[in-house]
Each structure stands twice: as structure tokens, then as C-alpha cells.
Amino acid sequence: MKKNKFLVIGGGIAGVTCAEQLSSLCPTEEVALITASKLIKAVKNYQKVSRTLEQFDVEERPMIAMETDFPNVQVIHNKLTNLDTDKQVAMLADGGEIQYEMVCICTGARPRMIAANNPFVLGIRDTESVQTFQKRLHNARRIVVIGNGGIATELVWEVQGCEVLWAVKDRHISTTFVDPGAAQFFLPHLNKEKPDTSHEPIKRHKYAEQGEGDPVSADGGAALGPDWTADLQMRGITKTGHAVHVDYEVEVRSVMSPEEFRISGKPTTQPPGFSTEQGVVPNVQLFLQNNFTMSNEGGIQVNDQMETNVPGVFAAGDVCTASWDWAPHWHQMRLWSQARQMGAYAARCMAARDQGDQVHLDFCFEMFAHVTNFFNYKVILLGKFNGQGLGNDYEILLRVTKGVEYVKVVLHDNRMAGALLVGDTDLEETFENLILNQTDLSPFKDHLLDPDIDIDDFFD
Structure with a gap:
């Protein structure tokens, strides 16, 4: 069996960025990238806004496009079933095996669900779940959005043509990112009509997976990028525009049917149509047998070289937890901007290790900086x-x-x-x-x- 110098697991922003950087830094070495989705996510239109701020779009691309642009990268569409770090072998669902010298785990995170197998609850995390959401929204008169982070905030703004009940456990909206004052600043815009952007040019190409009817595993898709709502039609069955109601300091305990669900233990009979869930947890289930040191929130701990406690095994993006001594004004949030930074930095660390060297901690970890759009x-x-x-x-x-x-x-x-x-x-x-x-x-x-x-x- 041929041994690859580098293996990257995950076709999201962190994994694809890592593979691209490894390809450029080590053009004579073979790089294998395992992705559970037929589409990968590549960073496009990257621009440095300042020393720490950056903006970019994310383009979904067919696997073959990456192999064309990076000839020493082999993209493998398959599902990982096991990673044997002792034998340095990754095992795939079709029985295949890939040997490696160094591996970077970039499997991201998965939605935290209140009712994982409930047909009325949909977790939005990746492109496939957004497509499912669009199809189901088409016939919806009312939905419940559960969560108070970035995706929930963007979703509430984007949905048209149905009533939206936004259930948040906090005293103000968008608490992951903003304070009560900024939340109050946003409130008047909750029910405003969205500006018409249909005339604006589309900043990225869009592709559909071949065989869209195929089932997609809960952890199969890559995380959404910064412009995931671009050119999406999120409209329900009615002709009304925005109709958003916020329920503060509540918790959804259960969903019995489209007509009945429980908020803070009390039954509500206003039909919600279906619910969307919030929050993510690191996607580490396949790696628990490898004795990685894990953080309290469930991420794989990495040092300032993005390396785990197992030599030769690196991790980047949402799946990992930065466990070095942070700079005074930096902290980790599981965002697409940090996924790109970690993926690129992990590649530099792996390439340096191949040369028997180390790199200094990247400047992007000197100060937390993030740019996004709300309302x-x-x-x-x-x-x-x-x-x-x-x-x-x-x-x-x-x-x-x-x-x-x-x-x-x-x-x-x-x-x-x-x-x-x-x-x-x-x-x-x-x-x-x-x-x-x-x-x-x-x-x-x-x-x-x-x-x-x-x-x-x-x-x-």
C-alpha cells in the first residue's frame, strides 16, 4: 500500500485550506484529502482587511476542480470509519485503506439537536441541511428557529413568506456575538423587508451534488461559509414578508408533532410547521478510541503547532480546541474565519515538521478579529x-x-x-x-x- 506523506480528513474550509497549503508548500509530496461530500468548500475572493481582519467568500466546488488546480492532491470521496494512529492508517467505508505519515483532522462540528430523530426538527449546519430546509420551508406557514448564534440570526433575517417564532434562552438576541445594546439596535430590523439583491452579481458559483436524493449522514457535509445565504430563496407558503416574534429566556424541551411542542415545559399549540436547532459540538466520535486529550467542550486539544498529544496527528477548525497559552486579546470561537486560519497554519506546521523544523505561532492568533453581516x-x-x-x-x-x-x-x-x-x-x-x-x-x-x-x- 502506498503511503501518503500527508492526509487531511474533511472537505470543509479548514480541511480544504490545509490541503491547498500543503500542496503549495510541498509540491513534490502526495496529499490525500478525504471528504464525505461530493462537493468541497474552497475560499475565494480572499482579502486582507487589516493586519488581523480578513474577508472571503466560500465556493462549493466539485472534487475534480481541486485536483485540477492542485495536481499533487488526491481527493477521495468516501466516509472515514476508523483512524488507527498506531499503524498510521485511515479506514474507509468501502473497505479501502490509506496510509499516511502525518494526518490533519478537520471534521468540523455537528449540530447540537434537541431531538435528533424527530422528523419535525432540522439541524442547519451544512449545505445539504440548508437544501432540505428550503424544500420544507416551501410549504410552511410557521416555523420555530431555536438558537441564538450566527446561523439562527442570519436565518431569521432571510426567511420570507411565513411566520417565524425565534426561541432564545437568553435575554437578548444574537448573544453569541453582540451585547444587549447592539441587540436592541437590531430589533427594529427584525420585521423589515429585505432589500432586493436579485440584480447584484453572484459572487460564487454554485453546484448541486450528483444524486441529490442520496441520504446524507449527520456529519457528512462541510460547515456553511460566510455567505451561505447568498442567492438562496428562503420563502414559505404565504405572501407576507417578515413576521418574526421573539420568545426570550425559553427552552424547547420536546417536539411532539407539527401542531404541538413544549417551551420551558409548557405545551404550545400554535403549529410551528417544523423547528430548526442551534449550536454545534466538535465532530470527534470516530476518534475517541485514539486516546486524544480532549477539552471540556469536547474538542481535540492541540498545541501551538496544531498537533495533538499523538505525534504526527494534527487537527484544525471546529473539531479542535486551542490549548496553548492564548495571547491576551485572542480567544477561540468556532467560526469559519478561524477554521481557515487554523487550516492554513496547520499546513505550515506539518510542512515544517517534515523538514525537522517548527514555525512560530501565526500572527492571526495575536488578536481575535471577525467580520460578518447581520440584518x-x-x-x-x-x-x-x-x-x-x-x-x-x-x-x-x-x-x-x-x-x-x-x-x-x-x-x-x-x-x-x-x-x-x-x-x-x-x-x-x-x-x-x-x-x-x-x-x-x-x-x-x-x-x-x-x-x-x-x-x-x-x-x-
Whole structure:
């Protein structure tokens, strides 16, 4: 059996990025990529917004496209059944085996479901589940969206033509990303009509899997990318536009039928149509027998070289937990932006190991930075944007212009620790520098968010 120098498991953003980087860094070596889906997810239109902020689109591509662009990469459409790290062999569902010298696990995460086998509950995590959602939404008059993260927030905004009950366990919406003030800023937009974007050019090609009727395993598809709603028609059976109602501080306990489900233990008889579920857990079931060191939240622990406790086995993306000493203003969130960064960095670490070397921790891990869109607003998160890890020892500065922008700065010891920017503020690069440089802001604090002052002049 031929032994591959590198093996990557997973056709999502982390896995494909890792395989592409390995191909470029080690052009004479064979790279094998195992994917359970016939479509892989490749990063497109990548641009560096600032030193730590980046934007990109995700393109679903046929497997053969990657082999064409990266001739030393072999894409294997199959399902992994076992990974024997002692023998360095990956076993596949069709009985095949792949030997390797180094492997990177990029199997992502799977939805956390309230009723995994309930026909009325659909977990949205990958492209296949979105396609199923679209088909079922077509005949729906009312749905329940359960969850308060990024996908739930985007879904509530995108769905048209049916009533939406948004069940959240918190006191405000979108709590994974924003504070109560920003949530209040967004609330007036919950039931606004979406702007017509049908005339805008499509930024990425879209492909359908061959044999769409084939069953897809719960962990078979790659995670959604940053623009997963682009060019999707999410419309129910009625002609109404947005009709969203939010239930706060509730928990869905069970779903008995399309006509009855339980919120916080009390039966509700308003027919929801069907429910969508929220949250993810690292997809590690196939690897539990390998004695990997696991984190409390279930991810495979990796060191600052993206390597597990088993030599030669690396991990990247949602499946792993960064277990090195984090920089003061970085933290891990299971986001597509960090999946890309981890996949690229893991490839560099693996290529360096092949040369008997190590690389320094990438600068992208120096400060948390993420850009996304909610309710048609650009949202930028920097550093400890919600005071993560600071307890009550921080100060908040706010600037809010209704319907235009929401700017929050987190100060710790008169130095910027984080920022949340909603709207076209053009403050991200300046605030990024202030967080990284830890400038003492005592002399400027009272004027930092003054809209009549160009703060770039202070810190040019």
C-alpha cells in the first residue's frame, strides 16, 4: 500500500485550506484529502482587511476542480470509519485503506439537536441541511428557529413568506456575538423587508451534488461559509414578508408533532410547521478510541503547532480546541474565519515538521478579529469585544446612531481590550492598532468616540 506523506480528513474550509497549503508548500509530496461530500468548500475572493481582519467568500466546488488546480492532491470521496494512529492508517467505508505519515483532522462540528430523530426538527449546519430546509420551508406557514448564534440570526433575517417564532434562552438576541445594546439596535430590523439583491452579481458559483436524493449522514457535509445565504430563496407558503416574534429566556424541551411542542415545559399549540436547532459540538466520535486529550467542550486539544498529544496527528477548525497559552486579546470561537486560519497554519506546521523544523505561532492568533453581516449591517468584532475574561474589571464607551451605527469600546486599565462595530464606521483599523499596541488612552478617553473628531489624527 502506498503511503501518503500527508492526509487531511474533511472537505470543509479548514480541511480544504490545509490541503491547498500543503500542496503549495510541498509540491513534490502526495496529499490525500478525504471528504464525505461530493462537493468541497474552497475560499475565494480572499482579502486582507487589516493586519488581523480578513474577508472571503466560500465556493462549493466539485472534487475534480481541486485536483485540477492542485495536481499533487488526491481527493477521495468516501466516509472515514476508523483512524488507527498506531499503524498510521485511515479506514474507509468501502473497505479501502490509506496510509499516511502525518494526518490533519478537520471534521468540523455537528449540530447540537434537541431531538435528533424527530422528523419535525432540522439541524442547519451544512449545505445539504440548508437544501432540505428550503424544500420544507416551501410549504410552511410557521416555523420555530431555536438558537441564538450566527446561523439562527442570519436565518431569521432571510426567511420570507411565513411566520417565524425565534426561541432564545437568553435575554437578548444574537448573544453569541453582540451585547444587549447592539441587540436592541437590531430589533427594529427584525420585521423589515429585505432589500432586493436579485440584480447584484453572484459572487460564487454554485453546484448541486450528483444524486441529490442520496441520504446524507449527520456529519457528512462541510460547515456553511460566510455567505451561505447568498442567492438562496428562503420563502414559505404565504405572501407576507417578515413576521418574526421573539420568545426570550425559553427552552424547547420536546417536539411532539407539527401542531404541538413544549417551551420551558409548557405545551404550545400554535403549529410551528417544523423547528430548526442551534449550536454545534466538535465532530470527534470516530476518534475517541485514539486516546486524544480532549477539552471540556469536547474538542481535540492541540498545541501551538496544531498537533495533538499523538505525534504526527494534527487537527484544525471546529473539531479542535486551542490549548496553548492564548495571547491576551485572542480567544477561540468556532467560526469559519478561524477554521481557515487554523487550516492554513496547520499546513505550515506539518510542512515544517517534515523538514525537522517548527514555525512560530501565526500572527492571526495575536488578536481575535471577525467580520460578518447581520440584518444587512456590517458587524466587526475585535479582541475581547464583550469583555470576555475581564469579569467586571472593564469600562465601556458607546456611540449609537439609530439605524446607522453602533460602536462599543471595551477599556481595561485605560487601554483598549476590545470593540464591537456595527455599520460602516471605518474605525476597525484604528481600533485594531489600539488593541495591539495597548496605548494608554487616559488623555483621549473622553473624545475617543466623538463623531466630530477624526481619531485617526490622534494615532497617525
